[in-house]
Amino acid sequence: MVFFSPEFLYNIVIVKRASLEKGQYFMFVSLEKLQKGFTSAGYICDEEVILTVYLALRLEKPLLIEGPPGVGKTEMGKALARIFNTELIRLQCYEGLDENKALYEWNYQKQLLQLQAGRVEGRYGRVDGDLFSREYLLERPLLKAIQSDRKVVLLVDEVDKSDSEFEAFLFEVLSDFQVSIPELGTIRARHIPIVLLTSNSERELSDGLKRRCVFLYLDFPGIEREIEIIKARVPQAGERLTAEIARAVHHIRQNQEIRKKPSIAETLDWARTLVSLNMDRLQGSTIERTLNILLKARGDQRVFREQIGADALEKKIRSSLV
Ligand SMILES: Nc1ncnc2c1ncn2[C@@H]1O[C@H](COP(=O)(O)OP(=O)(O)OP(=O)(O)O)[C@@H](O)[C@H]1O
Numbered sequence: 459m460v461f462f463s464p465e466f467l468y469n470i471v472i473v474k475r476a477s478l479e480k481g482q483y484f485m486f487v488s489l490e491k492l493q494k495g496f497t498s499a500g501y502i503c504d505e506e507v508i509l510t511v512y513l514a515l516r517l518e519k520p521l522l523i524e525g526p527p528g529v530g531k532t533e534m535g536k537a538l539a540r541i542f543n544t545e546l547i548r549l550q551c552y553e554g555l556d557e558n559k560a561l562y563e564w565n566y567q568k569q570l571l572q573l574q575a576g577r578v579e580g581r582y583g584r585v586d587g588d589l590f591s592r593e594y595l596l597e598r599p600l601l602k603a604i605q606s607d608r609k610v611v612l613l614v615d616e617v618d619k620s621d622s623e624f625e626a627f628l629f630e631v632l633s634d635f636q637v638s639i640p641e642l643g644t645i646r647a648r649h650i651p652i653v654l655l656t657s658n659s660e661r662e663l664s665d666g667l668k669r670r671c672v673f674l675y676l677d678f679p680g681i682e683r684e685i686e687i688i689k690a691r692v693p694q695a696g697e698r699l700t701a702e703i704a705r706a707v708h709h710i711r712q713n714q715e716i717r718k719k720p721s722i723a724e725t726l727d728w729a730r731t732l733v734s735l736n737m738d739r740l741q742g743s744t745i746e747r748t749l750n751i752l753l754k755a756r757g758d759q760r761v762f763r764e765q766i767g768a769d770a771l772e773k774k775i776r777s778s779l780v
């Protein structure tokens with residue numbers, strides 16, 4: 459296997475893409491700049507994650523992010539939009555999502571009004587011809603991203619919630635970055651968007667889609683990384699409380715019987731809660747009182763009380779056993 463060092467990748471030359479319009483280039487961003495960008499956007503992640511994002515950008519391939527809930531999949535799209543100071547176009551997937559909601563729709567109401575106006579003025583034939591022009595087209599997120607006059611971030615969120623037919627349609631769009639509208643012809647991307655797809659692995663995605671993407675698995679962060687995230691998002695928490703929160707959450711996640719592990723979102727909510735209670739250390743009684751911020755299923759709270767215990771957790775953290 460050939461291993462490309464980050465230094466080598468950093469030095470990749472800008473390559474002109476023949477299939478695109480004149481004057482369009484692969485996005486140029488160095489690994490170092492991307493790293494700095496994530497930090498200033500308040501998105502804290504490991505170097506391997508940044509390298510994978512970097513490769514997806516350089517190859518102009520969609521980035522497929524899988525991982526448990528609340529680990530920052532959607533947030534990654536928002537962070538990239540902030541880094542490149544561009545628009546974030548979001549397509550939220552759900553069962554039954556189809557081309558009409560994702561790509562384009564004709565504005566039937568406007569067409570009807572135009573027809574009626576035409577009838578009043580007695581010009582039926584001419585109006586018919588005009589009805590399928592851009593004026594009557596309602597752009598949905600995919601078309602909007604393709605037509606945009608600058609590079610945007612297209613976030614196809616929770617793609618695993620859509621049907622497999624929609625997924626097949628999606629990877630056709632994502633492989634060519636062009637769409638065909640029978641009445642208007644083919645519309646090609648002016649700027650290939652930065653595409654992110656997220657999935658909670660509710661169902662297995664097709665090989666076809668995976669083949670077209672750079673794959674990234676986002677897992678829960680380690681203690682040190684989570685400390686950095688809390689520092690970036692809830693700086694009021696202070697050094698000691700921040701470290702204790704990160705260690706406590708890490709310990710809770712290690713329990714195999716807790717089904718819905720606390721995510722980064724819950725860690726941050728917990729930190730904010732503890733700050734608002736004026737805590738500067740974790741105490742058993744406070745852990746017990748605020749447990750519902752961290753664990754949102756009764757079964758998980760019971761497991762916590764039976765197998766971990768608020769006071770025992772406080773002791774463990776104090777004695778640096780976690
Ligand atoms: N790496 C990170 N750095 C800073 N904040 C983060 C990071 N990851 C997650 N967060 C915080 O956690 C919150 C939840 O993240 P996000 O909504 O992106 O999770 P998700 O993986 O998309 O979850 P779901 O699968 O439920 O949609 C974000 O709003 C952000 O505040």
Ligand SMILES: [Mg+2]
Nearest residue numbers: 531532615656
């Ligand atoms: Mg999400």
